[in-house]
Amino acid sequence: MNDASTETIIVNHTTESQDLGMTRNDPSPPTHPALTFATFPHFRLRNRLAVAPMSRVSTAGDGRATEAMLRYYASFAEGGFGLVLTEGTYTDLAHSQAYGQQPGIATDAQAAAWSPVVRAVHDAGAKIVLQLMHAGAISQENPHREGTLGPSAILPNGEKMPDYGGSGPFAMPRAMTDEHIAEVVDGFTRAAVRAREVGFDGVEIHGANGYLLDQFLTTYTNARADRYGGSVANRVRLTADVVQAALRAVGPGFTVGVRLSQTKVNDSEYRWPGGAEDAEVIFGALRSAGAHYIHIAGEGGDWMETARFANGETITGVARRVTGLPVLANGGLGEPAKMAHVLTEGHADVVSIGRAALANPDWPRRLARGEPFERFDRAMIHPFASLENAERWRGSVFGLRAPNA
Ligand SMILES: Cc1cc2nc3c(=O)[nH]c(=O)nc-3n(C[C@H](O)[C@H](O)[C@H](O)COP(=O)(O)O)c2cc1C
Numbered sequence: 160m161n162d163a164s165t166e167t168i169i170v171n172h173t174t175e176s177q178d179l180g181m182t183r184n185d186p187s188p189p190t191h192p193a194l195t196f197a198t199f200p201h202f203r204l205r206n207r208l209a210v211a212p213m214s215r216v217s218t219a220g221d222g223r224a225t226e227a228m229l230r231y232y233a234s235f236a237e238g239g240f241g242l243v244l245t246e247g248t249y250t251d252l253a254h255s256q257a258y259g260q261q262p263g264i265a266t267d268a269q270a271a272a273w274s275p276v277v278r279a280v281h282d283a284g285a286k287i288v289l290q291l292m293h294a295g296a297i298s299q300e301n302p303h304r305e306g307t308l309g310p311s312a313i314l315p316n317g318e319k320m321p322d323y324g325g326s327g328p329f330a331m332p333r334a335m336t337d338e339h340i341a342e343v344v345d346g347f348t349r350a351a352v353r354a355r356e357v358g359f360d361g362v363e364i365h366g367a368n369g370y371l372l373d374q375f376l377t378t379y380t381n382a383r384a385d386r387y388g389g390s391v392a393n394r395v396r397l398t399a400d401v402v403q404a405a406l407r408a409v410g411p412g413f414t415v416g417v418r419l420s421q422t423k424v425n426d427s428e429y430r431w432p433g434g435a436e437d438a439e440v441i442f443g444a445l446r447s448a449g450a451h452y453i454h455i456a457g458e459g460g461d462w463m464e465t466a467r468f469a470n471g472e473t474i475t476g477v478a479r480r481v482t483g484l485p486v487l488a489n490g491g492l493g494e495p496a497k498m499a500h501v502l503t504e505g506h507a508d509v510v511s512i513g514r515a516a517l518a519n520p521d522w523p524r525r526l527a528r529g530e531p532f533e534r535f536d537r538a539m540i541h542p543f544a545s546l547e548n549a550e551r552w553r554g555s556v557f558g559l560r561a562p563n564a
Pocket of ligand 1: 212
């Protein structure tokens, strides 16, 4: 393919008029299954490539998105991604905040700071969904309220994460009362409304990776004897309640998705004890609550290794079968062959990539052009996961050789 024909395809990527890689005058077959449209209930993506949510702890401590964050998010849209999922964003000025430099959408000023980010991503042809997050018992730094909350007073696994500004053991959380639960639901709800007001295409309820909603879903962090504890139907209830309340508040036409995982930032071994049977209950509850998509995180693991249940089905495949909704797969899928397998074997509708996207904000463009990918280097997000750290890393690496050389 010469440069001119490549350029034609790329131009079509950034418009919504053509299927990626399948322009009418292009005699070659579709280049990759990820380069085709994906249809969601309220929008269509120009391809099946999403940027996974990644905390970048890069605000000034006031929870407001910055100019550097705008450039960071816009770079993925400019690089051809169909969907940009933001980092986990705190929902209230109570107990939701996880990290000191985390962005929020708990106030009108924080919401307003997201507005130019949304515009920049839209201007570059991608959709943008805000991930809403409550840290619960694994909050590392929260200036708003003393102490942490969880489903039960059980000490979390592991320690605070230095890459996000923490150190030492987690605090012992207080077991949440009915009033706390109502406050959490209200926080998610108000945050979703603000997200709609500033132009996001939707919100993703963060029910994954060991944060509050996942603490309810997980057997060993939830010892409650009420309607939120015990059976898997009870343990997923709070996530379903949040989805339902958010949907009621935002009204029709605005996407409310959910992210779930088996593994966690502080436990890479955990699996849903009932395997595919638990998955059927969990996904059924979220479907009944009205969720618009399901996103399965592969935190700390590889989809290829962690997605398979004992009955042979994959977690994303069960999500598709039970809900009929668009499903996003994630976890080590930033390789064209693996990604193609997941999409063509019916395991997912969209693939989200995290670390590979950090190394290649233009991953979709490179895929379409058949160009090589840069390798992810952990030093990009270590010793601190901030954009400033990534910038320093870029200077030290690309100061020695030109990017893409
Ligand atoms: C720096 C960093 C920050 C992350 N922050 C979040 C987050 O805010 N919300 C979330 O759901 N997952 C978060 N994750 C997990 C990623 O979304 C993703 O599940 C994980 O990196 C595995 O995908 P990958 O193999 O494509 O990188 C984060 C991952 C990284 C590397």
